Amino acid sequence: MTKLKLSALGQLGPDVAVPRYDPRTLTTGIVHFGVGGFHRAHQAMYIDRLLNAGGHTDWGICGVGVLPGDVRMRDVLRAQEGLYTLVTRSPGGETETRVIGAIHEFLFAPDEPEQVIEKLANPATRIVSLTVTEGGYSLNNATGEFDPSGADIVHDLQPDAVPRSVFGLITEGLRRRRERGIPPFTVVSCDNIQGNGHVTQGVLSAFAGLKDADLGAWIAREVAFPNSMVDRITPMTTDGDREALAAQSGIEDGWPVVAESFTQWVLEDHFTLGRPPLETAGVQVVRDVEPYELMKLRLLNASHQALGYLGLLAGHTYVHEVCRLPIFEDFLLGYMAREAVPALRPVPGMDLDAYQHGLIERFASPAIQDTLARLIFDGSERIPKFLLPVVREQLALDGEISHAALVVASWAAYLEAVDGGAPVPPLQDQRAAALLAAVRRETAQSGAFLDLRELFGDLGQHPRFRAAYLAARESLRQHGPIGALKVLHAAGHTASAGPFVGQPR
Numbered sequence: 001m002t003k004l005k006l007s008a009l010g011q012l013g014p015d016v017a018v019p020r021y022d023p024r025t026l027t028t029g030i031v032h033f034g035v036g037g038f039h040r041a042h043q044a045m046y047i048d049r050l051l052n053a054g055g056h057t058d059w060g061i062c063g064v065g066v067l068p069g070d071v072r073m074r075d076v077l078r079a080q081e082g083l084y085t086l087v088t089r090s091p092g093g094e095t096e097t098r099v100i101g102a103i104h105e106f107l108f109a110p111d112e113p114e115q116v117i118e119k120l121a122n123p124a125t126r127i128v129s130l131t132v133t134e135g136g137y138s139l140n141n142a143t144g145e146f147d148p149s150g151a152d153i154v155h156d157l158q159p160d161a162v163p164r165s166v167f168g169l170i171t172e173g174l175r176r177r178r179e180r181g182i183p184p185f186t187v188v189s190c191d192n193i194q195g196n197g198h199v200t201q202g203v204l205s206a207f208a209g210l211k212d213a214d215l216g217a218w219i220a221r222e223v224a225f226p227n228s229m230v231d232r233i234t235p236m237t238t239d240g241d242r243e244a245l246a247a248q249s250g251i252e253d254g255w256p257v258v259a260e261s262f263t264q265w266v267l268e269d270h271f272t273l274g275r276p277p278l279e280t281a282g283v284q285v286v287r288d289v290e291p292y293e294l295m296k297l298r299l300l301n302a303s304h305q306a307l308g309y310l311g312l313l314a315g316h317t318y319v320h321e322v323c324r325l326p327i328f329e330d331f332l333l334g335y336m337a338r339e340a341v342p343a344l345r346p347v348p349g350m351d352l353d354a355y356q357h358g359l360i361e362r363f364a365s366p367a368i369q370d371t372l373a374r375l376i377f378d379g380s381e382r383i384p385k386f387l388l389p390v391v392r393e394q395l396a397l398d399g400e401i402s403h404a405a406l407v408v409a410s411w412a413a414y415l416e417a418v419d420g421g422a423p424v425p426p427l428q429d430q431r432a433a434a435l436l437a438a439v440r441r442e443t444a445q446s447g448a449f450l451d452l453r454e455l456f457g458d459l460g461q462h463p464r465f466r467a468a469y470l471a472a473r474e475s476l477r478q479h480g481p482i483g484a485l486k487v488l489h490a491a492g493h494t495a496s497a498g499p500f501v502g503q504p505r
């Protein structure tokens with residue numbers, strides 16, 4: 001067994017790709033917040049590709065953790081001198097194993113806030129990137145505005161506070177750069193939020209403006225926030241993944257990453273201090289990301305929400321189990337073709353029909369062992385961003401909404417199951433208390449779940465959506481998840497016929 005570290009790279013077998021560069025020669029050009037599995041399978045992998053091609057050693061990544069759980073990532077990466085293993089698996093079962101060294105340092109902000117701020121203020125840092133999840137942007141989901149009520153945000157807004165939050169740290173780094181006459185870095189969000197660059201600009205400038213109005217205006221005016229679309233299914237690492245890597249490749253890695261073979265990154269070409277030539281590493285660098293972004297959010301991410309709740313209610317554990325059932329495949333393709341695609345703009349160079357069927361193939365791959373429980377994490381952040389925009393656009397177009405309504409109803413049914421002690425995965429959501437209280441109210445008041453304005457805004461009061469939701473809830477109660485899918489399929493799910501033809505409204 002070979003413990004992963006720089007001196008051991010030469011001992012690994014020929015089936016393991018190793019860095020063709022020396023990670024010790026890297027300097028930081030990118031500071032990244034949120035070093036989880038996705039970042040290591042995606043952005044860091046693209047930088048590793050670039051470094052393997054030769055040169056560009058000034059674009060090394062300094063990872064930053066802000067959450068208590070990030071201590072373990074720091075300790076693993078430091079013990080392994082920044083190295084980790086990425087294992088990719090194709091739907092056909094082919095496996096590739098690769099050691100990545102692009103993250104050459106890691107800082108844990110709660111213990112090292114000054115080091116993090118000075119790293120941000122260093123002129124060599126030209127890009128600051130984020131994978132802090134959809135819930136990490138302090139947004140009001142109903143209004144889309146910055147919400148300054150979170151505990152860390154409230155703390156950071158106090159005079160002379162040592163920053164705790166991602167946006168507090170970035171703001172202080174930018175303040176020091178401005179004070180020292182250093183041009184600002186570019187901020188790149190790699191999270192699944194529509195218009196993620198615009199959203200990040202709004203949040204950061206709003207936060208900074210509450211600290212210093214002039215600084216907030218300077219950030220809004222001078223800092224670049226390119227939009228991006230990212231895609232690679234990356235389940236959480238399990239002990240089984242570590243054991244499989246040890247057995248197959250002889251590598252002892254404290255935190256490897258397993259991901260699907262498919263990967264895509266579409267990035268707007270808008271940077272203040274230059275960028276690495278990412279297009280040579282497979283990134284699509286474009287002028288307008290929005291068509292690609294909407295395609296991914298409304299087809300892939302919303303479909304994940306559709307799979308998660310209905311699949312769990314039907315007693316399944318893994319994504320591939322659900323996607324191999326014809327009734328679920330029909331439901332997903334029906335949602336995508338009839339509801340999501342009409343809400344998209346033309347996507348340059350993309351065959352949307354092939355993309356939809358490609359998603360089914362990716363979801364149905366048993367090689368990844370992706371869990372339904374992972375998909376439903378923090379649903380109160382994901383459904384308002386991925387699915388509800390489709391409903392709003394379809395209502396405006398007088399289009400079909402019955403598939404999306406069933407997804408929202410299945411979310412409520414899952415919450416009801418959790419509240420009743422049913423054998424389903426535990427609820428992991430920052431709004432858990434409010435969600436459970438809302439579904440409890442439905443016993444006395446049908447549709448009370450839609451009255452959560454922080455999630456649904458005025459959409460919850462739309463008569464057509466409300467009727468579709470209530471019909472879907474009733475169908476789930478009467479027929480169960482599989483039965484409700486069959487009822488929807490039998491109804492022909494036509495826009496003109498309305499939701500759940502022949503079922504109670």
